[in-house]
Amino acid sequence: MLQVPYLRENTEKALTGLAKRNKDFSATVQSIISVDESRRKLQNELDNLLAESNKISKTIGDLFKEGKREEADGMKVRTTEIKEECKGIETNLSQLEEELKQLLYQVPNVPHESVVFGKGAEENEVVYSSGDVTSLGESKLPHWELCEKHKLIDFELGVKITGAGFPVYIGKGARLQRALINFFLEEAQKAGYTEHQVPHMVNEASGYGTGQLPDKEGQMYHVGVDDLYLIPTAEVPLTNLYRDVLLKEEQLPIKLTGYTPCFRREAGSYGKDVRGLNRLHQFDKVEIVQLSKQEDSYALLEDMVNHVKGLLNKLELPFRILRLCGGDMGFTSSLTYDFEVYSAAQERWLEVSSTSNFETFQANRLKCRYKGADGKTQLVHTLNGSALALPRIVAALLENHQDENGVRIPHALVPYCGFERI
């Protein structure tokens, strides 16, 4: 969430930025500022009362030691009074704090200055594109037909044992998954990211730490008996590794990577968006995460973008990069680049990576800070990106590299697969 002092001191700037999201936040921001002001006033009152009470208590202690019992008892009257007063103030104060928190949860991150105003996905800017998107011949098949033809993925078996959106990968289909995961992890490691194997379930505090809660409550699978959430992305456990941590400047940037399955309820999805591998409840992804000094984060975002570009080039896939407009950006993000690969048989673009800088928005909730050379403590910037999500990569790989004889595996992937063709 945003920091109140920032909103107080840069109100205009924040509102101008937020307006790019095609929604008016001025009323909420104004409430935040005024609630916070009341909060501070009340806090001050409380502090003064407690200070008085502390002083009296000390005196009472001294009097007891000197044996002046009656005098001490006399002073208890005032502390009792103060206690009553404090109780009232504390109640009001916690109400205000709760109110403030709820208001802050409603305000998304302020978009970066390079982000344009926009109502939705159609206004995203294409900032880069690569590869040949000329369509294939008439015999081209969509990936769900290729999967069936070559017995790579059985969607119906998944329905039987679990439900829609939980495919079963078989034979070369399963090996291709494993190959891609290993390929992505190896590439990440070469780029300086430290591999982590993290839990696939997280507690509530972690959900709040990265902002999935309370914003996307309904999108996560929740295990009621133990009050745990299945992770929707490795971003959650990886970033929360550094919750409540005070770092030294020289530790930054911290570069993490990890493979995990991702679980998403995807409530409200429908139609051709969910066909085949396009949208699943469980899918595999390798994620990259960075924690950085504030002044370095945008350069590091570029590094991450270049890393993902490299992966797609090695997989020989046509792709483009979009800079998301205000209206299409995620709640917690300040700048997001989406990567889309071209699906030759479906003749549409499929999102395979989303790479973002969250600036201090997550770090504020996470309480992840570092001590600079000047001794000042400040929040880190957090960044993350998919590198990469598997299902649509598999879809694009199958569709784009199909020919009369089957499907060709890109050279970079062959050592990981152990086969050249499907």
Added chain:
RNA sequence: GGAAAGGUGGGUGAGUGGCUGAAACCAACAGUUUGCUAAACUGUCGUACGGGAAACUGUACCGGGGGUUCGAAUCCCCCCUUUUCCGCCA
């Protein structure tokens, strides 16, 4: 799942109701001394929120949350967690 013992600052660890935001030691940082290194000595050395131009100052925090008390790291209750023992088990 049952039982017992723990959880204190970057680390080790003292502290059973007021003199404790917390001893001591280690680490770290700054300085003095010194051919260099080392050693010795001196000083600094938690976080958050608030007030103040600043020096400085108020409050809160000893796993988390409640409670008792004029006053809680210290007493009571609940929860989390660690270790050990038992049970179960890949």
